[in-house]
Amino acid sequence: MPEQLATSPYDALLLLSFGGPEGPDDVVPFLENVTRGRGIPKERLKEVGKHYFLFGGVSPINEQNRALLDALRKDFAEHAVDLPVYWGNRNWAPYLTDTLREMVADGRRRIAVLATSAYASYSGCRQYRENLADALATLADEGLAVPRVDKLRHYFNHPGFVRPMVDGVLASLADLPEDVRAGAHLAFTTHSIPDAAADTSGPVEAHGEGGAYVAQHLDVARLIADAVREETGVEHPWELVYQSRSGAPHIPWLEPDICDHLETLHGAGVPAVVMAPIGFVSDHMEVLYDLDTEATAKAAELGLPVRRSATVGADPRFAAAVRDLLLERAATERGRAVERCSLGALGPSHDLCPVGCCPARAPRPAAAGADSPYA
Structure with a gap:
């Protein structure tokens, strides 16, 4: 494989998203997942879920992630990037932990992660990292191999x-x-x-x-x-x-x-x-x-x-940007100097979230950062 298309050390890409209900019976259980630990009564969740019921209880996010998966796989194939792409959600099927189990069973040990959130914040970055740490801890408790996961940098200005x-x-x-x-x-x-x-x-x-x-x-x-x-x-x-x-x-x-x-x-x-x-x-x-x-x-x-106006969705240019972010990070991990693509005044974001970045109200382990318990 040409150096510029090499994905080593990564052996898989994980599309990590929020998840959403795909029918009326899913709405309250989905919202229970989202609000777990906050003690919100079921009747209140039914009220909160009225937005979903207006659309038949179906969030469009899962179907849009399927479209993005297709776009990524198509882009990778067209550019000779030989890397499997998986998909896991934080709050609904396919659940992140289940997807990581599948990846481990498939022999994946070094995983690049694309979160469907482009900006820095607790809910848009660190919470995804906490969910990754929780899932990896579950795998460890089950006696499974624990892969290394690296979250691709923020892409808001790509x-x-x-x-x-x-x-x-x-x-x-x-x-x-x-x-x-x-x-x-x-x-x-x-x-x-x-x-x-x-x-x-x-x-x-x-x-x-x-x-x-x-x-x-x-x-x-x-x-x-x-x-x-x-x-x-x-x-x-x-x-x-x-x-x-x-x-x-x-x-x-x-x-x-x-x-x-x-x-x-x-x-x-x-x-x-x-x-x-x-x-x-x-x-x-x-x-x-x-x-x-x-x-x-x-x-x-x-x-x-x-x-x-339209969001980016599965636009081929976004799929190409993900390929660029993946290859950039892979080259960096191999010790290569790379030009990081970005627009605007802020420049490209960091690869590794530093200690103190987007802190949680109550500290919890978070993967794919300088404070990760999973090196």
């Missing part, structure tokens, strides 16, 4: 992630009525998280107001807005806003909420809005409900024309 979103915003602008298009506002959205979690996101040196989580999203939003200006000749005002808040109302979370933002823009006389969900890899439930249903209904109530 061209293969950014460029499809640029095209999505351009397509949404083009779909607006011509008389409101030039004055359209760009609302870049991501999942709201508690202020405290945002402030401690990323390495310790990145901690502060909003931490790495906000800084990374702002960098991506600026990249997309600049690209739109360059390609259309129009300077569209933009802002980073938030969606999908959950949790106790007395705890401060990142704001403004997208629906509140739409009201503010309407009051200011903005003629149209493109909602761009840059914080999400695919069109899963938060996008379908919070943007396509709730925010779109709010815009209709206001008489404000809106469009929602």
Whole structure:
């Protein structure tokens, strides 16, 4: 195999995602998995699950992961990258621990991991690492071989992630009525998280107001807005806003909420809005409900024309970006100097999450980092 296509030392890639229900009977058990340990009553979970029941109890995330798996395997085959790709979820089948058992049975011992979360935060990075550590501990308890897992770096500013979103915003602008298009506002959205979690996101040196989580999203939003200006000749005002808040109302979370933002823009006389969900890899439930249903209904109530741009999903350019990240990390692990592809002001992210990166409220073991119990 040519050096530039060598995947050694890795013998597999694991696509690690959140998971979602695939039928009405799955909704409450899925939410019990997500909220395990918080003592939330079943009746409350049924209320929380109403978003899923509106869509027949089916989250689109699993089907979208199947599409991404197909795209990755197709890209690898077309570029002579000989590496099997597996899939495991944190909260629903196929469960992460079951997938790791399968991988061990198949002889996989050095695994690269792609998480379907592009940014730094506890819920978007460290919690995945904690789940990996839990699964590896289970394998050890069962007397199975414990593979080494390496999580690929954050890819929020990789061209293969950014460029499809640029095209999505351009397509949404083009779909607006011509008389409101030039004055359209760009609302870049991501999942709201508690202020405290945002402030401690990323390495310790990145901690502060909003931490790495906000800084990374702002960098991506600026990249997309600049690209739109360059390609259309129009300077569209933009802002980073938030969606999908959950949790106790007395705890401060990142704001403004997208629906509140739409009201503010309407009051200011903005003629149209493109909602761009840059914080999400695919069109899963938060996008379908919070943007396509709730925010779109709010815009209709206001008489404000809106469009929602596409997420990256299984775009071939994203699959190519994953291949690039894999080969880059493999070469680094072999001691090669590699050029790390990134856009914007922040540069490429770290390979190994340092100690103190995106800390949990209660410390737990986390794999694939400098503090991993599994070297």
